[in-house]
Amino acid sequence: MGLALPALILPGEALAAVTGARLERNADGTRLILEADSATSWRLSATQRPMRLIVSLPGVTWRGPARLPGLGPARGARWDAPNRRLLIDLSGPVSVRNAATVDGRLVVELGPGTAPGFARLTQGRIAQGQMGGTATARTPARSLPVIVIDPGHGGKDPGTIGVGGTHEKRITLAAALELKKQLEAAGRCRVVLTRSRDVFIPLDGRVDIARRREATLFMSLHADSAPGARGASVYTLADRASDALSARLAQSQNRADAAGGLRIPDVSPEVQRILYSLVRQETKVGSARMARFVVSNLGQSVTLLPNTHRQASFAVLKAPDVPSVLVEMGFLSDRRDEAALNRAPYRAQVARALTGAVHGWLEQHHAGVANSG
Numbered sequence: 001m002g003l004a005l006p007a008l009i010l011p012g013e014a015l016a017a018v019t020g021a022r023l024e025r026n027a028d029g030t031r032l033i034l035e036a037d038s039a040t041s042w043r044l045s046a047t048q049r050p051m052r053l054i055v056s057l058p059g060v061t062w063r064g065p066a067r068l069p070g071l072g073p074a075r076g077a078r079w080d081a082p083n084r085r086l087l088i089d090l091s092g093p094v095s096v097r098n099a100a101t102v103d104g105r106l107v108v109e110l111g112p113g114t115a116p117g118f119a120r121l122t123q124g125r126i127a128q129g130q131m132g133g134t135a136t137a138r139t140p141a142r143s144l145p146v147i148v149i150d151p152g153h154g155g156k157d158p159g160t161i162g163v164g165g166t167h168e169k170r171i172t173l174a175a176a177l178e179l180k181k182q183l184e185a186a187g188r189c190r191v192v193l194t195r196s197r198d199v200f201i202p203l204d205g206r207v208d209i210a211r212r213r214e215a216t217l218f219m220s221l222h223a224d225s226a227p228g229a230r231g232a233s234v235y236t237l238a239d240r241a242s243d244a245l246s247a248r249l250a251q252s253q254n255r256a257d258a259a260g261g262l263r264i265p266d267v268s269p270e271v272q273r274i275l276y277s278l279v280r281q282e283t284k285v286g287s288a289r290m291a292r293f294v295v296s297n298l299g300q301s302v303t304l305l306p307n308t309h310r311q312a313s314f315a316v317l318k319a320p321d322v323p324s325v326l327v328e329m330g331f332l333s334d335r336r337d338e339a340a341l342n343r344a345p346y347r348a349q350v351a352r353a354l355t356g357a358v359h360g361w362l363e364q365h366h367a368g369v370a371n372s373g
């Protein structure tokens with residue numbers, strides 16, 4: 001519903017008063033704070049033309065300043081008395097990092113945004129809740145999407161051991177920590193690692209983390225062995241492998257896990273259901289799209305394996321509702337790949353490419369969500 005209807009107040013209903021309203025700077029964005037003297041409901045929405053955030057406060061009289069001076073992306077704000085709403089005019093797209101009642105006050109945290117991301121905000125209400133008085137109910141805003149990064153292997157499972165003796169589990173962890181740092185610095189998503197230490201985590205445990213954290217995207221990092229192969233590649237799930245190399249990689253990874261002490265039939269029925277359920281079509285489409293972003297971003301700075309996007313039956317990619325890719329950053333069985341992956345600047349280069357891929361994917365994902373209403 002795109003129309004803004006005037007709010008209805010029942011006769012005799014007591015109005016709360018907004019007693020304070022201000023825009024202030026926070027760490028890397030702008031924050032709106034509203035205070036009311038008694039309990040009242042609020043709703044946050046956005047419009048594209050004019051580009052605006054709107055806080056609807058159907059039950060209040062306004063005793064705050066008539067106008068708030070502009071700050072950051074907010075060109076200014078004013079109270080629209082007939083419709084009982086605060087209009088915040090924007091100079092460009094913003095993201096809403098959080099909108100919630102904190103200690104009785106409504107706090108809306110704004111950050112830099114993209115046009116597709118903002119378009120998504122205009123598709124409905126962003127958040128709503130109660131503020132003022134003793135009411136503490138809160139509805140969290142659509143907060144930043146969660147990306148789960150999975151450093152392959154770990155603990156008693158070293159992964160591949162390179163020609164020069166490099167343990168794969170060390171390379172995957174170092175690369176994942178670097179990628180996390182870069183993604184967090186950009187501030188467009190939250191990052192969860194399946195492991196941040198040298199510990200063994202079974203494959204289904206990794207899938208389970210992605211599902212429990214309601215991940216938008218799952219990315220597993222590896223640097224396995226494949227005789228004669230060199231360069232980075234990316235894998236998505238398929239029942240049948242696209243080629244012999246992919247089949248071998250999936251087989252050896254799935255087997256390494258069984259040797260690590262967990263057999264799939266032993267896991268909980270819930271996880272079994274997850275592992276064995278059919279991969280939904282949209283998850284497949286999202287995974288394939290991510291693979292394309294990975295290939296195009298990596299291709300600008302890193303040597304690629306020919307036919308860079310491949311498919312195989314990797315257990316770690318089997319979350320039915322989380323688009324998932326597995327990135328082989330290179331092969332430790334190749335001396336040049338092994339030397340490169342042992343260098344921090346090279347891993348940073350790979351992480352930059354993967355960060356670009358995540359951002360590209362997120363933008364298209366948001367646009368897709370907005371288009372589908």
Ligand SMILES: [Zn+2]
Pocket residue numbers: 152153159160168221222223224253
């Ligand atoms: Zn591996």
